[in-house]
Structure formats: C-alpha cells, structure tokens
Amino acid sequence: MPKAQVTFQDIGVTVTVPAGTRLIEVSEKVGAGITYGCREGECCTCLTKIISGHEHLAAPSVLEDQVLKDNLAPRHHRLACQAQVLGGEIVVKPA
Amino acid sequence: MRAAASRVSAVPVASGVHWIGAFDPGLRNFDIILRTANGTSYNAYAVRGSAGVAVIDTVKAEFAESFFARLESVADYNEISTIVQNHLEPDHSGALPELLRRAPQAMLYVSHQARPMLKGLFDPAEFAGRITGVGTSDTVSLGDRQLEFFNTPYLHWPDTQCTWLAAEGMLFSADFLGCHYCDERLFNDAVGDFRFSFDYYYSHIMRPFRGHVRNALDLIEPLPLLTIAPGHGPILRDDPRDYVRRYRALSGSGLHNTTAKTLLVFYISAYGATRRMAEAVAAGAESAATECGDAGDLRVSLYDIEGSEPQPFVDLIEEADALLFGSPTINGDAVKPVWDLLSSLTMVDVKGKLGAAFGSYGWSGEAVSMIEDRLRRLKLRVPVPGVKARLSPTADEFAACRELGRQAALHLLGRAEARAIDMAELV
Numbered sequence: 001m002p003k004a005q006v007t008f009q010d011i012g013v014t015v016t017v018p019a020g021t022r023l024i025e026v027s028e029k030v031g032a033g034i035t036y037g038c039r040e041g042e043c044c045t046c047l048t049k050i051i052s053g054h055e056h057l058a059a060p061s062v063l064e065d066q067v068l069k070d071n072l073a074p075r076h077h078r079l080a081c082q083a084q085v086l087g088g089e090i091v092v093k094p095a
Numbered sequence: 096m097r098a099a100a101s102r103v104s105a106v107p108v109a110s111g112v113h114w115i116g117a118f119d120p121g122l123r124n125f126d127i128i129l130r131t132a133n134g135t136s137y138n139a140y141a142v143r144g145s146a147g148v149a150v151i152d153t154v155k156a157e158f159a160e161s162f163f164a165r166l167e168s169v170a171d172y173n174e175i176s177t178i179v180q181n182h183l184e185p186d187h188s189g190a191l192p193e194l195l196r197r198a199p200q201a202m203l204y205v206s207h208q209a210r211p212m213l214k215g216l217f218d219p220a221e222f223a224g225r226i227t228g229v230g231t232s233d234t235v236s237l238g239d240r241q242l243e244f245f246n247t248p249y250l251h252w253p254d255t256q257c258t259w260l261a262a263e264g265m266l267f268s269a270d271f272l273g274c275h276y277c278d279e280r281l282f283n284d285a286v287g288d289f290r291f292s293f294d295y296y297y298s299h300i301m302r303p304f305r306g307h308v309r310n311a312l313d314l315i316e317p318l319p320l321l322t323i324a325p326g327h328g329p330i331l332r333d334d335p336r337d338y339v340r341r342y343r344a345l346s347g348s349g350l351h352n353t354t355a356k357t358l359l360v361f362y363i364s365a366y367g368a369t370r371r372m373a374e375a376v377a378a379g380a381e382s383a384a385t386e387c388g389d390a391g392d393l394r395v396s397l398y399d400i401e402g403s404e405p406q407p408f409v410d411l412i413e414e415a416d417a418l419l420f421g422s423p424t425i426n427g428d429a430v431k432p433v434w435d436l437l438s439s440l441t442m443v444d445v446k447g448k449l450g451a452a453f454g455s456y457g458w459s460g461e462a463v464s465m466i467e468d469r470l471r472r473l474k475l476r477v478p479v480p481g482v483k484a485r486l487s488p489t490a491d492e493f494a495a496c497r498e499l500g501r502q503a504a505l506h507l508l509g510r511a512e513a514r515a516i517d518m519a520e521l522v
Contacts, residue, residue: 005515010447010476011476011478011506011511012478012506012511012512012513012514013478013513013514013515013516014513014514014515014516015515015516015517015518015521016515016516016517016518017518018518021518025518026518026521028471029518029521030478030516030521031471031476031477031478031479031480032476032478033446033447033474033475033476035446035471035472035474067211070207070208070210070211071208071253072207072208072230094447
C-alpha cells in the first residue's frame with residue numbers, strides 16, 4: 001500500500017501513514033495541536049495550515065470547499081477532519 | 096430616578112441616531128454562565144441618513160413589541176434601507192425575521208462569518224437575495240452619511256462585528272464593551288454604578304477570547320470615538336475611551352509577567368504516590384532547563400490542587416505555557432478537584448498550550464487518559480504520553496515521570512528532538 005509522511009510541525013513529529021488516511025486519524029493520536037469540533041467538516045474548528053505538500057492531499061469536497069470559503073480560510077488551509085493523504089511528504093500545523 | 100426612555104419612545108443618542116431597544120430588568124441569569132443582578136437591556140439603534148434609515152441590531156423575540164413601537168416612533172418601515180446585525184445571538188436577532196417582513200425593501204448586512212450561521216438560526220427563505228456579507232473597511236451609504244464595518248470575530252461568537260458611524264463618532268459594538276446592567280436612564284453618565292457589571296461581563300463573556308479582544312482593540316483605538324453604543328447596558332457617551340482602556344487592561348496579563356516560559360505541575364494525592372510522581376515530573380522539567388543551559392528561561396512550579404480554590408489557579412494557567420496534571424484514579428475516574436479545575440479552564444484561552452498527565456492507580460488507571468482527552472478537547476497539544484504507576488511507583492516509574500517532565504520542558508524550550516514514527520505504533 002502506498003505510504004505518505006505527515007509532519008506535525010508544532011510537536012516535531014513525522015508519521016508514516018497509509019495513503020487514504022485523513023489527518024484527523026493521526027493528529028489526535030500523536031498529540032498535535034490541531035483541535036476538533038464537529039468532526040464532520042462543518043464547524044471549521046480543525047482548520048489546518050498545509051505548510052508544504054498540499055498537492056499530496058485529495059482535493060476538497062464541495063462541502064469542505066464551501067466551509068473553507070464561509071470561514072475565509074487562507075490559501076493552502078484545509079479541514080483536518082476531511083483532508084485525505086494521497087502520498088509524498090506533507091507538513092502541517094494548526095491554523 | 097428619571098428615565099431617559101419611556102416605555103414606547105425612542106431615545107435620541109446623537110443627531111439622527113435613536114436608541115430603539117428594550118429593557119429586561121427581571122433577568123437574573125444569562126446564557127446559563129453568568130448572573131445578572133440588575134437585569135439587562137437589549138440595545139438596538141436607528142440611524143437616519145438622507146437616503147434611508149438603518150436599523151442596527153434588534154432585540155430578544157419576547158421584547159419585539161417595544162422594539163417595534165420605538166422604531167415606529169422615529170421611522171416608517173418603507174424608509175428602512177439597511178439592517179445591520181452585528182451579532183446573531185437570539186437576544187439580538189430575535190426580532191430580525193419580523194423586521195425583514197415589515198421592511199421588505201431593506202438589505203441585511205452581516206459579517207461573512209455570520210452568513211452560514213443565519214441559515215442555522217432562521218429559515219433561509221426569509222433572507223433570500225437580501226444578505227450582503229461585509230468585512231473591515233466595507234461601507235454602506237445612507238446618503239449624507241455612511242456606516243463602516245469592522246470585522247471583530249469571537250467577541251464572543253464567530254460572527255461578531257462592529258459598525259462605525261464616522262459622522263457622529265459612534266461605534267455600535269454589539270457585545271464588545273457591553274454589560275448586563277438594566278437602567279432606564281440609559282447613558283453611562285446617568286445610570287447607577289455599573290463598574291462591577293462591566294468587569295464581570297468581560298470576565299465571563301470576553302475573557303476566553305482575549306486574543307480576539309486585543310485584535311479588536313487594535314482596530315478600535317485609533318477611531319475618534321465620541322460614543323460607544325453597545326448591545327447591552329449603558330451607552331458610553333461620557334469618556335468612552337476610558338472603557339476601551341479598561342478592556343485593554345483586562346485583556347492584558349493578569350499577573351506580573353516574566354520572560355521565562357512557565358511550566359505548572361498540578362497534582363492531588365491520597366497517600367503520597369501521585370505527589371511523589373509530581374515532584375519527579377517537576378525535577379525532570381528542571382533538569383531539561385539545566386541541560387539546555389537555559390535554566391533562566393523556564394520556571395517550573397508545583398501546586399497541590401487541594402490547597403486552593405480553582406480561580407487563582409485559573410489566573411496562573413491563563414499566563415502559563417505548559418500544564419501538567421497528576422491525579423490518582425478512584426472508582427475509574429480522575430478525582431473531582433481535578434475535574435473542577437479542568438472544567439474552569441473554559442474561562443480562559445488555553446488553546447495551543449502544552450499539556451500532559453500522570454498519576455498512580457490501584458487496578459485500572461483511567462485518570463491519565465481521561466485527563467489527556469480533556470486537555471485535547473480544551474485545544475491543548477499533548478505531545479508527551481502520560482505516565483501511570485500502579486500503587487507505589489517503582490524506580491523505573493519515577494524515572495518515567497522525570498522523563499515526562501524533561502520532554503515537556505524540551506518541547507516548551509523548542510529543544511525536543513524531531514521524532515519519526517509509523518502510524519501502526521500509535522495506540
């Protein structure tokens with residue numbers, strides 16, 4: 001299975017994860033500072049800055065895209081509860 | 096006592112500006128989280144320009160009758176071109192749907208963040224085609240005068256904004272700079288002593304968002320303020336800048352500040368095991384500071400939770416960088432004084448601080464993971480796994496406690512080693 005490496009910059013931890021993993025599945029277990037509210041892509045609490053490797057995340061769904069727009073999210077920001085890792089190296093930190 | 100507002104008359108506030116709100120003197124509790132010894136007012140305003148009338152905020156639905164009566168005393172519904180809703184909480188927006196029905200030509204101006212919230216509060220059909228989202232520096236013209244908007248989110252909802260009427264030096268500030276103090280004399284130079292209400296309101300409503308308060312003050316302070324017209328409580332026309340200064344003070348550090356990072360270890364202990372673990376955690380943190388040659392840059396403190404009410408600890412925590420909690424497990428749970436303290440932390444902003452947990456137990460040891468979960472829910476980062484010790488801690492378990500403190504301190508000092516792990520290793 002293809003793997004990806006996700007680095008949580010705020011705690012200095014890099015996790016090797018299978019492709020298809022959502023950021024939420026890793027960040028909580030590893031103790032990163034990304035926080036969650038609804039966990040369903042509506043509240044925008046888990047807004048996360050993608051420092052590099054944004055191209056290695058699956059494109060946002062229509063719902064995620066709308067929530068990002070509604071909350072005036074800057075470029076290269078994603079919802080950690082929605083963003084799915086495809087491969088490569090990705091560096092993230094809480095927004 | 097002479098009231099500025101009769102039951103049904105609007106109250107002049109400035110040229111072309113009237114207060115059209117409502118009084119709720121009998122209210123004794125607001126939003127569940129704060130008491131209201133003097134009730135409250137729901138402040139709304141009508142601003143007349145040469146090309147139309149703007150209504151700024153409405154009132155709680157139960158008080159709509161007096162709001163509409165006051166509005167009708169200064170404007171016809173067909174004159175209303177603009178409705179501004181600075182904050183959507185129901186005590187300010189309760190009369191909004193009816194106002195939109197009575198003034199079908201009026202456009203509604205809300206912050207961008209308010210737009211999705213409107214859909215959750217009201218039937219979207221009520222607003223179809225009539226909403227304009229606005230941000231800082233956006234304006235709407237009333238002809239010979241205009242309203243300007245300032246995006247001031249999280250004071251105390253994501254949607255909150257302020258509206259500025261430059262022609263009168265008047266800031267319509269919603270809950271920001273407001274308070275629950277019902278007095279029909281209405282103006283700060285005429286009402287009773289509401290200083291405690293002003294501070295109490297800040298501490299319960301605004302304090303958890305003090306970073307956002309500071310951001311809003313940065314926007315507001317340069318304005319040539321003549322009047323602050325908040326959403327609750329007295330209208331601040333006498334020395335309004337004094338209240339801005341008070342917010343600046345309240346949102347600053349509550350304690351004498353140091354440049355050192357601060358790491359606080361809180362514990363409670365029945366037979367001394369968790370206390371000795373706490374001492375080891377603190378010693379480990381101290382050792383990290385020494386190891387880094389940065390001893391002066393880290394202040395480690397140890398507190399027995401049994402020795403204080405939660406509030407002084409909350410003040411400490413607001414200013415701290417790392418919070419480590421030790422609790423024994425009793426009946427499958429962390430003990431009540433720990434939960435009392437952790438439940439008090441919604442009063443302050445703890446987002447992004449570093450957290451960790453440890454404790455002794457008899458046979459199951461749930462407390463550590465429960466505290467870690469609570470810390471994550473409070474939006475702390477918890478990068479160092481907690482330490483549990485069964486009954487009397489062994490030498491190895493004390494060593495693990497020292498390492499917990501050491502690692503937490505290294506994270507705080509920016510000296511933690513980067514780690515690479517496989518997801519399969521994560522529990």
